[in-house]
Amino acid sequence: MEFLALLSPEFFLLSAAGCLIGIIFGAIPGMTATMAVAVCLPLTYSLGLHEGLALLLGLYVGGISGGLVPAILLNIPGTPSSITTTFDGHPMAKAGEPEKALKICIVASLVGGLFSAVVLFFFAPMLADFAIKFSYIEKFLIIFFALTVIASLSKNILAGIFSGLLGVLLALIGTYDTSNGGNGEYRLMFDFMVPYLETGFSLLPVLIGLFGLATIFEEAEKGIKEEDTHSQIKLKGHKPFHFGVFKGQISNLIRSSSIGTFVGMLPGIGGSAASVLAYSQQKNLSKNPEKMGKGAAEGMVASESANNALTGGALIPLLSLGIPGDSTTAVLIGAFTLQGLQVGPLFIGEHMDTWYSMMAALLFANFVMFGAMFFAIRYIAKVVMVPKYILYPIIIMMCVIGAYAINYGIMFDVWTLLIFGLFGWLAGKIGIEVAPLVIGFILGGSAEVYFVKSIESYGTLSIFFTKSPIAVVLWLLILASVVFSILMHRKNKRLANQVEEANA
Amino acid sequence: MKKILSGVGVALCTLTMATSMQAQAADSPIKGNIRVVIGSSSTGGDTYQASSIIADALSEKLGANFKVDAVGVTAAFRALERVSNGSTIMVFHDQAYLGNLYGQKGYDDPFEKYTVGQTFAINPGNAYLVAKNSPYKSVQDVIDAAGSGKTVRVAIQPGGVSEIGYTAMKNAVRLQYPGMEDNLAPLNTGSQSDKNQAMFDGLADVINGSVQANEQYTRLPADDQKAMSFLWLTAREGTVKQANPEGMGGTSRDDLMKFVAPMVSVPMDESKNFTFDKEFFFIYNKETDPKIIAAMDVALEEIFKEGKVQETMKKSFFIPDFLPSNESQQYLMNKRDQYAKIIESLKK
Incomplete structure (x- = not known):
């Protein structure tokens, strides 16, 4: 129990401070948990390992959680993994219940975060051994499984699939990077585009453009009158948040937190896949799938518990194999290297004090996140009351700053924001569906790498079906997901027809 | 406070x-x-x-x-x-x-x-490793296997530091078994995690890694799927000698010296070993x-x-x-x- 001596007041103070700064980073579109950790990484030099890690883990938990605020209030995912939070969070906020939406998400975030921390603590080495059973094939199938959400998200299944594939294609623009095992060649662009698109379109400017800027363009097209008060959201007259909203959501919480933890522990899959997978599974298993996407609490619960469960999940391979599970833990590993400390399969056993203090920091940061956000929310929620003619210019400014900052000052990222803002605005008019397109864009890059690497390694397509029992299980899940989506679409169509007949 | x-x-x-x-x-x-x-x-x-x-x-x-x-x-x-x-x-x-x-x-x-x-x-720390239960116990084993017509797959990230040691091993095969060098096949992977995974999956026989990232894996028991052994450290003998005697993690400098030229020989030409x-x-x-x-x-x-x-x-x-x-x-x-x-x- 020597580690107790490490838990000084400044240890907790730094963890709390990190969490609060992280929430701010996460809440500003374009700034991410990864960025927050990267900015504060050199501080670990002066703070020492344990205090430094407390700060960085606070930033990590805060950064991942903060993304839900703009997702709900502004329909802009603050972090890529909060994309599915926009699907139900924003409609609920628009319906006048932003506080309720925020509180549902914060509670779900806490549950997800704690769930994954407990799993990390008790099962890390065991799960790491399980994670290495996932080769290129299984990883591709997981991405493919996540992509099946396109089928259930689409309003029109064919248009949705087309949009999703377009997203995948857009993700492939750029270099087939050697750091992914590629050949370093440029793809899908002309020579004059090379200086701008060498590394492809950056994810966050694309996301913010498609979600944030496109919505503003749509509103601008409609026009907003200064004295227009009808369109303003009324906060009064709705039922306040009550924990009763989680009734019937226990299995959703556990499933989504498990998905988040599981996806987090597979290096290279990427955090966004976690919330996308959890959301689509909830939609498939929901009693009222038609309500999802229109402000259903269950959608928010799935998305937020999964993306916060990533935190513990991504630390599993980091601390048990020395391999970061996501982009933020990839930066976090720097805290260890700066101190000359190796992380690898023997790390936990050889550094029990560090391990326990990290767990303490992680748990504490989750509670700080909950406390800070839950009680500050009534003030934050008022953002939706700000008149649009004031709010929108501020959002645009924040989006531009976020896009410019994401790669530390690349002007083309601002152009990307504008290009995709215009594209998102036009897409709606020609039947392209933005949500499937974004999912395709987020998952396309990894899907390609794992597909190509699978073929390169095994030389046959049949290996996708025969590689391992895990692959077979994943195929069954993919099949079930697709069948559910088709049945759901048919049911919706039937209902629509019945309504039409009744009206006629 | x-x-x-x-x-x-x-x-x-x-x-x-x-x-x-x-x-x-x-x-x-x-x-x-x-x-x-x-x-x-x-x-x-x-x-x-x-x-x-x-x-x-x-x-x-x-x-x-x-x-x-x-x-x-x-x-x-x-x-x-x-x-x-x-x-x-x-x-x-x-x-x-x-x-x-x-x-x-x-x-x-x-x-x-x-x-x-x-x-x-x-x-x-630039190193090449094999699985602990691999039939290859030395670089010479790898060279001989490739020379006898067996394909030996080496996981690297193409185009740089990760590839240079592979190039040297291929050159060594060419010197000892002319015309057989293509049996040493590169497996293009990305990060260290991909290279490790390629070994766990049995896709790679040899992987590029480093003392810093892989040392703990070399201390795992042989029956662990993740266990690895160093095959070769590309650094010069004189360079590794300057490291602290305690080496890295649980592996001392003297232990590491066993994997450095001239203890491990990867010939660059008739008279000289390759080092990097x-x-x-x-x-x-x-x-x-x-x-x-x-x-x-x-x-x-x-x-x-x-x-x-x-x-x-x-x-x-x-x-x-x-x-x-x-x-x-x-x-x-x-x-x-x-x-x-x-x-x-x-x-x-």
């Missing part, structure tokens, strides 16, 4: 010292904020670690604020191209010219397009004022004379290796030419 207060105290003292040093260094051409872009986007890798150590020492010496930015190779070269006033400088390793030799996109000849500056550290030290050096914009580079020479010389930085480096398993810019340019060019010959000889 005390720690934070003392931290603030230290920060204030540093600030005061920095201010006075800045006054002293008013004539120095290196002032204010200096962005040190590095050719790696990882903050967990050796480039970030080595750059942070030297940037810290320079900040202290010159009273300037050197800040390491892990932007990755393309963005780093771009940033360096844009700024010639010395406020952006780059740190990278041999990959800077190896990428060019292997014809990788985005790699110009650094000696032509930029000014190659001072070397300051070596990472002696991964060296870190500064790169400047071509138009950068020579006075700035000269001032860096002086500052680094003084830092290395004081000896503190060497201790910090050795603690993190780096070997201090300072050469002023005029010597380092010639030295690195010779090094480049030597490796160019091997790469060229294997081109068909």
Whole structure:
């Protein structure tokens, strides 16, 4: 129990401070948990390992959680993994219940975060051994499984699939990077585009453009009158948040937190896949799938518990194999290297004090996140009351700053924001569906790498079906997901027809 | 709380010292904020670690604020191209010219397009590993297997430091078993995690790795699927000898010496073994004022004379290796030419 001596007041103070700064980073579109950790990484030099890690883990938990605020209030995912939070969070906020939406998400975030921390603590080495059973094939199938959400998200299944594939294609623009095992060649662009698109379109400017800027363009097209008060959201007259909203959501919480933890522990899959997978599974298993996407609490619960469960999940391979599970833990590993400390399969056993203090920091940061956000929310929620003619210019400014900052000052990222803002605005008019397109864009890059690497390694397509029992299980899940989506679409169509007949 | 207060105290003292040093260094051409872009986007890798150590020492010496930015190779070269006033400088390793030799996109000849500056550290940890239960117990086993017609798969990241050792092994097969070198097949993977995974999946027989990232795996029991053994450390014997005796993790320097030439022999030609030290050096914009580079020479010389930085480096398993810019340019060019010959000889 020597580690107790490490838990000084400044240890907790730094963890709390990190969490609060992280929430701010996460809440500003374009700034991410990864960025927050990267900015504060050199501080670990002066703070020492344990205090430094407390700060960085606070930033990590805060950064991942903060993304839900703009997702709900502004329909802009603050972090890529909060994309599915926009699907139900924003409609609920628009319906006048932003506080309720925020509180549902914060509670779900806490549950997800704690769930994954407990799993990390008790099962890390065991799960790491399980994670290495996932080769290129299984990883591709997981991405493919996540992509099946396109089928259930689409309003029109064919248009949705087309949009999703377009997203995948857009993700492939750029270099087939050697750091992914590629050949370093440029793809899908002309020579004059090379200086701008060498590394492809950056994810966050694309996301913010498609979600944030496109919505503003749509509103601008409609026009907003200064004295227009009808369109303003009324906060009064709705039922306040009550924990009763989680009734019937226990299995959703556990499933989504498990998905988040599981996806987090597979290096290279990427955090966004976690919330996308959890959301689509909830939609498939929901009693009222038609309500999802229109402000259903269950959608928010799935998305937020999964993306916060990533935190513990991504630390599993980091601390048990020395391999970061996501982009933020990839930066976090720097805290260890700066101190000359190796992380690898023997790390936990050889550094029990560090391990326990990290767990303490992680748990504490989750509670700080909950406390800070839950009680500050009534003030934050008022953002939706700000008149649009004031709010929108501020959002645009924040989006531009976020896009410019994401790669530390690349002007083309601002152009990307504008290009995709215009594209998102036009897409709606020609039947392209933005949500499937974004999912395709987020998952396309990894899907390609794992597909190509699978073929390169095994030389046959049949290996996708025969590689391992895990692959077979994943195929069954993919099949079930697709069948559910088709049945759901048919049911919706039937209902629509019945309504039409009744009206006629 | 005390720690934070003392931290603030230290920060204030540093600030005061920095201010006075800045006054002293008013004539120095290196002032204010200096962005040190590095050719790696990882903050967990050796480039970030080595750059942070030297940037810290320079900040202290010159009273300037050197800040390491892990932007990755393309963005780093771009940033360096844009700024010639010395406020952006780059740190990278041999990959800077190896990428060019292997014809990788985005790699110009650094000696032509930029000014190659001072070397300051070596990472002696570049290694090749096999699974603990592998039939290959030495590099010679691998060479013999390839020579006898068996395909041996080596997981590397193409086009650089990761590939150079593979190239050397292939060259060794060519020397001992002419015409059989293609049996040593590269498996192009990305990160260290991908390379490890390729071994766990049985896709690779040999993987490129490092002492820092893989040492713990070599201490796992043989029945663990993750267990690995070192096959070869590419660094020179003289380089590894300079490491601290305790080595890295649970593996002492003497244990590591068993995997270094001449204990492990990868012939480069009839008389010489192949070795490769991964060296870190500064790169400047071509138009950068020579006075700035000269001032860096002086500052680094003084830092290395004081000896503190060497201790910090050795603690993190780096070997201090300072050469002023005029010597380092010639030295690195010779090094480049030597490796160019091997790469060229294997081109068909």
